[in-house]
Amino acid sequence: MAYDVTSWFVDQANSKISSPVRKFTIGSSDYSDRVTAWPMLKVAWDQVRASKLTLTLANDDGVMNFLQQDKINMRQDCVIGVGFTHPTSGAETITLIAGKVEKFTMSKGTMRLTLADKFKAFNERVVGTSDNPVSYTGSNYLVSDIAWWLCTSYGGLDSTKSTANPDIDYANFSDWASVFSGDSVFLNARFTGMKVTEALRKISQITRSAIFPENDLLQFHRFSFINSYAKTLDNDTIIDLSVGVDDKDITNRQYMALDYDVTSRYHKSTVVAASSASVNSYGVREASFADASMWYVNSLSAINFCERVTTTQDEPYSKIKVRAPLVGMLRQIGEMVYVTDDQVGISNAVYRIMNRTFNMNTGEVSFGADPSQLLNAFRLDYSALDGSDVLS
Amino acid sequence: MSWALFVDSSNSISFDPEWDLTEPGEKIESQHRAKSGNLYRYTWGSFDEFTFSMKFVSSSDAAIVNSWWTSNTELLFMDEATTQVYSVQLMNKKKPITKRIMPYDDQFQGKIKLGTY
Numbered sequence: 001m002a003y004d005v006t007s008w009f010v011d012q013a014n015s016k017i018s019s020p021v022r023k024f025t026i027g028s029s030d031y032s033d034r035v036t037a038w039p040m041l042k043v044a045w046d047q048v049r050a051s052k053l054t055l056t057l058a059n060d061d062g063v064m065n066f067l068q069q070d071k072i073n074m075r076q077d078c079v080i081g082v083g084f085t086h087p088t089s090g091a092e093t094i095t096l097i098a099g100k101v102e103k104f105t106m107s108k109g110t111m112r113l114t115l116a117d118k119f120k121a122f123n124e125r126v127v128g129t130s131d132n133p134v135s136y137t138g139s140n141y142l143v144s145d146i147a148w149w150l151c152t153s154y155g156g157l158d159s160t161k162s163t164a165n166p167d168i169d170y171a172n173f174s175d176w177a178s179v180f181s182g183d184s185v186f187l188n189a190r191f192t193g194m195k196v197t198e199a200l201r202k203i204s205q206i207t208r209s210a211i212f213p214e215n216d217l218l219q220f221h222r223f224s225f226i227n228s229y230a231k232t233l234d235n236d237t238i239i240d241l242s243v244g245v246d247d248k249d250i251t252n253r254q255y256m257a258l259d260y261d262v263t264s265r266y267h268k269s270t271v272v273a274a275s276s277a278s279v280n281s282y283g284v285r286e287a288s289f290a291d292a293s294m295w296y297v298n299s300l301s302a303i304n305f306c307e308r309v310t311t312t313q314d315e316p317y318s319k320i321k322v323r324a325p326l327v328g329m330l331r332q333i334g335e336m337v338y339v340t341d342d343q344v345g346i347s348n349a350v351y352r353i354m355n356r357t358f359n360m361n362t363g364e365v366s367f368g369a370d371p372s373q374l375l376n377a378f379r380l381d382y383s384a385l386d387g388s389d390v391l392s
Numbered sequence: 393m394s395w396a397l398f399v400d401s402s403n404s405i406s407f408d409p410e411w412d413l414t415e416p417g418e419k420i421e422s423q424h425r426a427k428s429g430n431l432y433r434y435t436w437g438s439f440d441e442f443t444f445s446m447k448f449v450s451s452s453d454a455a456i457v458n459s460w461w462t463s464n465t466e467l468l469f470m471d472e473a474t475t476q477v478y479s480v481q482l483m484n485k486k487k488p489i490t491k492r493i494m495p496y497d498d499q500f501q502g503k504i505k506l507g508t509y
Contacts, residue, residue: 016430016431016432016433017432017433017435018434018435019434019435019436020434020436021436022436060464234428235426235427235428236426236427236428236430237426237430238426238427239424239425239426239427240427241427325424325426325432325434326432326434327432341427361422362422362424362434363422363424363432363434364422364424
């Protein structure tokens with residue numbers, strides 16, 4: 001879900017000269033002017049965990065002491081945002097994190113304060129125990145159903161099944177769920193005390209999905225085709241770019257153990273998918289996935305996973321790291337960047353943003369992007385009729 | 393040119409700063425240079441500064457200024473010929489007005505550094 005901002009905001013983000021504003025509020029009180037060091041926000045596609053940001057505030061006059069004097073104040077809603085002040089309509093900001101105070105230290109007139117978003121609960125709650133496990137073994141379960149129960153019944157998120165859900169991006173979740181119901185991908189699972197974070201991470205791994213918090217909502221994606229949200233970065237907007245290729249990213253033969261017997265503790269079957277073209281070119285690169293807490297129930301479901309791996313990782317791919325100014329501030333995980341950098345021989349190449357970092361102190365945005373979660377990448381080029389240009 | 397440094401109307405001093413009065417000011421800014429040479433400049437904020445020397449300050453005014461420095465008092469600062477008022481604090485690292493002016497034992501001098509907040 002892209003940030004919902006005005007075109008004026010976009011213009012400001014793209015501008016070479018601007019005066020951004022940063023906001024930090026506790027409850028209804030604005031403490032932005034007290035912040036002496038702003039945090040760095042990091043989000044990655046495969047890290048199902050709470051975002052935590054640390055600020056440093058001036059407290060020479062003791063105004064922040066209310067947090068220390070009455071600890072219940074730590075439960076107030078806090079927001080960190082960034083944006084611009086419109087000359088007539090006032091400040092327009094995007095929320096980078098909304099959460100509560102997790103911890104703070106006060107010393108020599110300064111305060112270091114750490115906020116954690118609501119997904120912190122995933123690290124604080126467990127699913128089942130060894131003597132009383134939570135079992136999803138009585139039927140064939142859609143992976144999306146298990147994910148929903150983990151988030152709501154065990155993670156404590158809101159269970160409203162509509163876009164009004166304040167914790168889960170339900171539109172994204174529905175799209176994600178439809179992938180598995182459409183492909184009839186079924187799982188069984190048995191949890192004996194792992195944290196909700198860990199259980200969701202296993203779902204991310206076993207489905208090759210992106211599960212991460214953004215915009216104060218939990219996002220679910222199974223990336224496939226090119227996202228319509230895209231940004232072009234070139235030498236006019238790139239501060240620095242590096243590109244790397246690693247041969248060990250190749251997996252051209254993927255095994256998946258399935259149908260786990262919880263009594264005898266073994267997987268009853270294994271499926272394999274291979275990319276023969278890749279094997280011929282690069283040699284055999286095998287990987288195996290077997291898990292006793294979550295497993296596919298039939299070969300059709302398991303082969304879905306294996307084929308996805310051997311389709312997306314059958315050859316080494318370029319991974320780029322890009323540093324950009326605020327021009328990149330509105331881009332999110334899963335969106336596309338078109339990159340041109342003549343020096344490293346990249347011309348309008350498309351990459352999916354897999355992780356990003358936003359430095360609130362300097363306004364620098366960094367992206368890690370690659371095409372590993374991009375299926376059938378194409379770009380529609382166009383020309384006026386009778387034009388002399390050649391389409392690529 | 394007379395200037396005033398004060399908390400309120402009953403707690404103020406009026407003085408004539410020396411001609412070394414400067415108003416440098418400072419921006420809190422980030423700069424990013426893109427590979428093509430494009431420069432992106434983000435101004436996050438700014439503040440004003442004033443530095444000047446004071447001479448022939450009475451012992452009572454020196455004591456007042458030094459006590460403001462000790463307590464980090466929030467002050468107001470203005471050129472009495474104008475209406476512009478700055479909210480300032482004394483930013484000196486050391487006590488500002490401590491040096492006696494020979495041959496007087498009740499006249500002092502010092503350097504003042506003010507910063508808006």
